[in-house]
Amino acid sequence: MKIDVTTLDGKKGGSVDLDDAVFGQEPRKDILHRMVRYQLAKRQAGTHQVQERGDVSKTTKRIGNQKGGGSARHGNGSVSQFRGGAKAHGPRTRSHAHDLTKKVRKMALRHALSAKQSAGELIIVDTLSIKKAKTAMLRKQLEAMGVTNALIVGGSEVDTVFGRAARNIPNIDVLPSQGANVYDILRRHTLVLSKDAVEALQERLK
Known part of the structure; x- marks a missing residue:
């Protein structure tokens, strides 16, 4: 499927092809629920005693x-x-983590991406880079795009200047492509991907 690409200035940036196997799945709530439980259980400290x-x-x-x-x-x-x-x-000190197969984890990430795409909550930008680390300026650009509560995913590395400008904006999270996960995608209203992130995610989830 094709989806329009925009720039941080709100201008048209062409279009990009999305793989139906990654962004065109019918979201399954049971798979997403299992993955969120897996992530939250894994991050519990388990130090209660x-x-x-x-x-x-x-x-x-x-x-x-x-x-x-x-x-x-x-x-x-x-x-x-x-x-x-x-x-x-x-309670005793223990790990709350439980097993979930790699196949199910990859499936859950595909379904999370598909859920955002089918709900119209996916935005593709050409690049995530700015010249000055000005939080107020970046916040205005994002609000002009309708982005006030979002997970922003960049390429293999997040632009340092962009990351510094975005870290003080409330309800905005920035991650590299390898850090994209189901819980962070679902907890934010909008998912913003760079073109590099789209390529990296499609290669990772083939």
Whole structure:
């Protein structure tokens, strides 16, 4: 399929051919959901931990008599209902990551790109480069294009000047093509790709 290319100044920049196998898929919500869960689980720190019975050092002497004390029949004081006691079955340090095959991960990225294209939320620009790292100037250019909440993906490397100008704009993320991922694509309203990014993504997802 063909899609128009624009410049950062809002002028026409020709057109580019998009591979239907990458940008023309019928988006599957189940695949996208699996991939987002995979990404979010993988980035969890997993450093939560509480003291359990084996971690608490307290006397094991009985608190009171088994009978006749007028209270419940408690053993030692390390149980969870007493101050300073341990938690039963509390969280332990662990990894939350789970497996997802490479085939499904690539499929999910294709479906995320296709979802943006089919929803009319995909913009192709000829190049992501500016002369001066002026945030206000770049923000005006993006707003003139209707881009206020977007993920911007460049080629193998993001132009240094463009990256400096864009990093202080709220709700704008900038990534190189190899950093493009399903979660960041879906969390922003618009996806902006450079022509280099289109070529790199199509080569990566063939």
